[in-house]
Amino acid sequence: MSVNVKTQPVLQVSGIRKTYPGEAEPLVVLDDVSLTAYPGELVSIIGPSGCGKTTLLRIIDGLIPHDGGQVKVLDQVVDEPPTSIAVVFQDGRLLPWRTVVQNVEFALELQVHRRLNKQEKERAREFVDAVGLGNFMKHYPHQLSGGMQQRVGVARALARVPDLLLLDEPFGALDAQTRLVMQDWFLSLQRRYSLAAVLVTHDIDEAVYMSKRCVVLTRQPGRVKRVVEFELPDARDRQDVRSLPEFGHYRSQLWQLLRDDAISDAER
Numbered sequence: 222m223s224v225n226v227k228t229q230p231v232l233q234v235s236g237i238r239k240t241y242p243g244e245a246e247p248l249v250v251l252d253d254v255s256l257t258a259y260p261g262e263l264v265s266i267i268g269p270s271g272c273g274k275t276t277l278l279r280i281i282d283g284l285i286p287h288d289g290g291q292v293k294v295l296d297q298v299v300d301e302p303p304t305s306i307a308v309v310f311q312d313g314r315l316l317p318w319r320t321v322v323q324n325v326e327f328a329l330e331l332q333v334h335r336r337l338n339k340q341e342k343e344r345a346r347e348f349v350d351a352v353g354l355g356n357f358m359k360h361y362p363h364q365l366s367g368g369m370q371q372r373v374g375v376a377r378a379l380a381r382v383p384d385l386l387l388l389d390e391p392f393g394a395l396d397a398q399t400r401l402v403m404q405d406w407f408l409s410l411q412r413r414y415s416l417a418a419v420l421v422t423h424d425i426d427e428a429v430y431m432s433k434r435c436v437v438l439t440r441q442p443g444r445v446k447r448v449v450e451f452e453l454p455d456a457r458d459r460q461d462v463r464s465l466p467e468f469g470h471y472r473s474q475l476w477q478l479l480r481d482d483a484i485s486d487a488e489r
């Protein structure tokens with residue numbers, strides 16, 4: 222007899238509320254936002270500009286406090302930045318005076334609070350290799366293309382061996398073609414490490430292509446308008462998923478959900 226054991230979620234965000242002090246009165250930015258990510262699952266967040274997507278990521282990462290609700294990574298309630306989460310930013314945030322491998326080492330130095338031993342330095346090199354930059358170990362960030370810099374950002378995040386990866390518009394600054402290449406590249410890496418990840422994006426196609434599930438937020442205050450599950454073939458990068466009728470269906474479903482908020486934002 223097979224026993225159906227439900228996998229434990231890596232991330233549980235429950236009923237998050239966030240208010241910033243406003244000029245006249247407090248600004249409610251997030252209201253009752255919940256989402257869940259299981260091992261190996263990439264969940265996207267999409268919503269109009271200013272609806273609180275980055276704020277939500279920063280709350281998940283324990284960088285800023287919330288006013289209600291709870292964030293849990295595995296069994297741990299998050300109330301300060303945990304070592305189990307790593308973040309990839311839009312602009313890479315590499316240290317310009319450090320080489321590629323030294324940038325990855327830096328993430329490990331922050332974890333262990335001392336100089337790295339030989340084994341740890343080897344681990345940094347392994348992750349630079351894993352993102353396909355083995356021949357660029359000693360290059361400096363300014364000697365790399367935007368896509369390569371983002372790969373270093375991902376290597377740096379992976380080297381920490383996180384339980385959860387947060388991606389804040391990671392390909393937003395790249396040109397359209399590099400972006401598509403990077404999406405495939407990241408998906409294969411995510412499968413390889415069976416990573417749970419949360420992706421904030423403004424790009425509807427990217428949300429459908431990359432994620433298993435998309436949380437659509439309303440305009441301010443950000444509330445969950447809908448959670449859309451995408452029933453598309455796995456290993457999407459190996460198939461021409463974008464040409465499937467279902468892909469078009471999900472793309473138009475997300476646009477319908479965002480449209481009114483996007484139009485009223487543009488008219489403001």
Ligand SMILES: Nc1ncnc2c1ncn2[C@@H]1O[C@H](COP(=O)(O)OP(=O)(O)OP(=O)(O)O)[C@@H](O)[C@H]1O
Pocket residue numbers: 241242248250268269270271272273274275276277441
């Ligand atoms: N530290 C802060 N103090 C006060 N208000 C803030 C602060 N940080 C963000 N806000 C406000 O909170 C709202 C949400 O900001 P946030 O950056 O989370 O939105 P977003 O959905 O990521 O936006 P975008 O899509 O444009 O990147 C905005 O109105 C912003 O001006």
